[in-house]
Amino acid sequence: MGWISSGTVGGVGMMMDMTQKDIFIHEIDNQYNTANRFENHEGRIQGQLHDIKSITSPALFAQLMGGDKDLISAFCEGMNQQHSNTSTCLRRGHDIFGVEKNIMQDHTERGKAFRTKLGWDEGTQTYNTTNIELLHTEDLYRGKYNKDTAFRSKTLMSPTIMLVFTALIRGLVSGEKMKDKEFSHPTTSTMEAIHGITNTTPGDIATTATFAIWVLSGDPCLQRKGQRTKRNYMTLYNNFLQILMTGLRNKRQSIYDVINDWDRTIFLDTETSIVASGGGVVSSGLHRALLDQEEEGEEEGVGSGGV
DSSP, X not given: OTTOOSSSSOTTGGGGSOOOGGGGGSOOOTTOOGGGTTTSHHHHHHHHHHHHHHHSOHHHHHHHHTTOHHHXXXXXXXXXXXXXHHHHHHTTOHHHHTOOHHHHXXXXXXXXXXXXXXXXXXXXXXXXXXXXXXXXXXXXXXXXXXXXXXXXXXXSSOOHHHHHHHHHHHOHHHHHHHHTTOOOOOSSOOHHHHHTOOSOOHHHHHXXXXXXHHHTSSOSSOOSBOTTTOOBHHHHHHHHHHHHHHHHHTTOHHHHHHHHHHIIIIISSOSOOSSOSSSSOOOHHHHHHTOOSSOOSOOOOSOSOOO
């Protein structure tokens, strides 16, 4: 689909939006500040509208905002169908997750096998939204979210969510090969090639982490609220996105390191990273998309690298 790009939310980021038709009844605020995205419902609406605007042509966006019901319906159905097809495809990649095929294909067995790894809290009998083992560096999880190990790997072996991202943009075979430290760039059409994805964005990481959690869950279909787990996947996605975008806006070294780690692992010598890999500066693209010009909070510096 031509609506996916590698903009602010990211190449695969928009696939998690599960776009609703009624979003287009809201007027877009041209004074919108990304820093306000997570303050209230209106901020989230504006964030989604600006994400859509960034990946559509001016003419298409004008038609969507103009209330063209047929076009809005086609757009939303297309977006939702794409994330459904992609998420279902991931469940065929049992090798990526190191899971036996029969367990991966059985909703009940899969749910039993991985719920602890996915943040199940026996005390509250609910799933935690950040204390999730799957998100963290191998063998370093200590039961709680840790900014220094979340979303990244300090070893040469990529964590599961990086493998999932590779599978999303290059195909399942590439994800499986990367697990064995082999880099594969298919000559066939892939999301990476079609949409020119050359670096990692906050939306890529937030979406991929959410997909990975769903894949190992007992929920049959990826929808806003899990049929069996009752987990709200949109809330999960927004939580991850807020952590990453807020960290970038406030220039937190731990989040810069996450982006660097993904870029160095997946895109190797990319020249389009939204954070600098060693020069102590932030790219102009990141300034335009996420960062205020003002210093906010404690500045921890940029550019120490990520692996």
